[in-house]
Amino acid sequence: MTFRVLVTDDIDRDGIALLEAEPALRVDEVPTLPVPALMERIGDYDAIIGRSATRISAELLRHAPRLRVVGRAGVGVDNVAMDVATELGVAVINAPAGNTVAVAELFFGTVLGLLRQLPRAWETMREGKWDRASLMGAELKGRTLGIVGLGRIGGEVATRAHAFGMELVAFDPYVADARFAALRVRRAPTLDALLDDADILTVHTPLNDETTGLIGRRELARLRAGAIVANLARGGIVDDVALQAALESGHLKGAVLDVYAREPLSPDHPLRQAPNVVLTPHIGANTAEAQRNVAVDVCAAVRDALLRGELSRSMNVAAVAGEWKELQPAMLVARRAAAVARAILADMGVRAVQRLTVRCGSAIAGGRELLLSAAALGAVEGVIEHDRLNLINARALAEGRGLELTAGESGMLPPNALEVSLRGAMQELTVAGNAPADGGPRLTRIGAFHVDVNPRQTLIVLTNRDVPGVIGRVGTLLGDAQVNIAEYHQARMAQGGEALAVISVDGHVDASVRQRLCELPDVQGASVVQFRGA
Template identity: 55%
Template sequence: MSDERFRVLVTDEVDAEGIAILRAHPAIEVDERTTLPPDQLLREIGAYDAMVGRSATRITAPLLENGTRLRIVGRAGVGVDNIDLARATELGIAVINAPGGNTVSVAELVFGVLISLARHVHLAASSMEAGRWERSRLGGTEVRGRTMAIVGLGRIGSEVARRARPFGLRLVGFDPYVPDTRFEELGVERMARLGDALDQADILTVHVPLTPETQGMIGSAELGRLGPRSIVLNLARGGIIAEDALVDALTTGKIGAVGLDVYTKEPLAADHPLRTLPNVLLTPHLGASTVEAQQNVATEVCAAVRDALITGDLSAALNAAGVGGGGWGEMRPLLALADRLGRLGSALVPSGITALEVRYSGPREEAPRPLLLAALQGALRHIVDRRAINLVNAQHVANERGIETAWAHVAGHGEMGEEIELRLESGDRAVRVGGALLAETHGRITRIGAFRVDIAPRGSLLVLRNRDVPGVIGRVGTLLGEAGVNIAEYHQARLQAGGEALAAISVDSPVGSDVLARLAHLDEVLDARQVDME
């Protein structure tokens, strides 16, 4: 068991139940400092391995760059607009959020806002507070029988759909990234185009992340397809619906009412035109502001940060290899094997790697991409700073160095179980290495170049090319013994009698450069390489 200890900085107001998860692990030290000024945070971040916060702390590129120990940034919530995700990825810092913790709270607020707008509850409350009794002026409409268009059928959009049916709403939806089965399960009629959903909508609610694709996806043209009694809701992310277009559509009567919980710039300016319109219900980003949601997002993200630090589990990271949930634990032996094969292949090519391809044979359809990243991590670990390469940024590092990458998947098991083969190119030279996962837990190296071998990827591995003549194995063993090197495994392979042979020798500790040089100068030994497998 590792004696490594980790320091975690908690900024903002993260629920105590989540912090307790971090404190409960003996290898984690937690500092709660919720009021650090940005300049002080910039000076002190270098002392921490992880940080956890909400939306108030902006995680900028300079802050990430100053976090020389930083491995994980945890966001107790869904949105990561306050985090420079691209720079975090370049630096190999995993960004973890809590996408499921506030799902119910946001979905419930959607209907709170919808009913308030349909029945003028917010206006009635203000009227009563002002001492008026305006029953006749504030009559509303039912939502039963109206058509709700849901844009985005992810977690929150799906929960909205489930709650909409008991209200008697007809549901149509648009989401090109979810299968038909999701629409069928939720009872939502799928629309092929966004415009088709808008044409039918009495109520429009958006539940998509803020990306370049969704920025301003609802503008003047889209709002123009709605009717004058329509209700528009955005409780997702500010900027998905263009605010200037909303103001125009409201003031010209193109739409009936708007409910917003999120804004392009928060907090919303005191003189913003949206604040002056009577048919608007504005809330100050309250979607996740329930006791339950704050507990949920805090426990979700803190558990994921703990697992990432202690076990290396990056299944919850937004910018890491795509292995979901429990699949990460199941794939750890495969990822470790791919990393070791990357180290081995890199040691055997004559110069810098120009291309790396992974071929995976096995039942896991999601495996090839993470295995490629693990192989890159192993292959490049001695070329760049070890801290500077991991599963988060391996592809970025490869791209920066002009290394071409590819992967392939062959369904079904190979001859020895799940198998991985790497092809590494260096200029006009190429080398293949391969391995297999036995009994789903034990990785073995099974191929080095054209030679079939069978050796565990552990300790230090010596790879010798030699002529297949008597006495070589004895001389190698004697030399290592005299140097005090203990041999754990020795595998000798040849293609034909008297031709070239290969020895793969697992030793308990690294050999010195002098011993390696003496091995290379033995009679009949053509080449000697050492690979660190720890």
């Protein structure tokens, strides 16, 4: 199978070369296209890779029936309609680490430029002056740097700030204490506590509902008189109007901005004339090294998503605390277990499932959200008609049908084991499995019955009376129907009581075979589960 990839917005050639090296990928490299031209051709592509110049709108996504992946050679995905991409099952992949050093270095370059009045010094030298007396500067040493967001870039800034002899304090409710300790940064319990301590404030967070306007009039007023504010993250995190007012009042000594609420910054914007501001035109990632890094990172991730179904880098797949590859067996078990539970409940007359619960052993609990996505996929595939049903949109589609999803860790399970429970119409069924690191995935329990079977291709789940002859009659019927048995596991609660058989078979089992199985003496019911996907 050949996948077509559209590359635009001047992506570095080292990244494109990774794609062109794959025989299964056909790459078209084009300049940034106007919206009508892009809309006309996007329907022919399985992936698009670009930077910020190309807007991946909801309308564009809905005009792209083949599209599987959107690659963003950079950090922010403000130009991508994430909700629609998730709804359609389109993976959105960015390159969050490639420009980390570039942004951190720009922070220090611009802040030092502000403190040492370098823009003014350059200007006076060009004017033929030698104006040392008016160019008194200040040092970083001994100042307290307040960092909002201690992720990749915030961490790089912190590492370099130690070399300048700065005191460091940071606020980030989503980062563990261990990272603060490793970076030798004091943790501020609240944003206000950080603002009270900071001589220089820098923000390194994404732009979202929580961070828009995070640093506004109140926060700026709380900073010490003579403080400096830097925003090299995303325009809108710092309120530009409030910042301008704080600068004009003299409360702030200065500001460093690389990003703005509206870009490009208008030619007559008042900030352009402020003497105590260093402005740059969103060049945080504009180094040759950074552009190469983000291009290579995103192109490799898009390649792996198309050719190997590797979605660990997708922003709209649940985060994985662990390795994607290591979780693959557990994901398969979760998906298959949910499909088995769904099929059995359907044959019991349960048409609508209200709740799906995944419980995980300690070794795989870090990936519980991803395993929940896999179980949701197993629960809805075959029920929901969707051309691109996958891990990306399964949870949203399941929840849209009223399915309540929960996941957690269970100390009662072996480390690599999990349970999937489906509940509906006052009926609940739990299917358990195991995904050991040194063996293949297995289903280990269906309801109260302990089983041991590889969930491959097709499973037949029979309930029957525990009497002689049932296994032989089932085997004969399947043989006559040209259905090859791979595994046959019989389980019972007590001799002569109710029993359950799980039969792994090759190929398709049609409805007539199931009906004949149900008509066999002592067989009480039969469910056929045809598994989809890998």
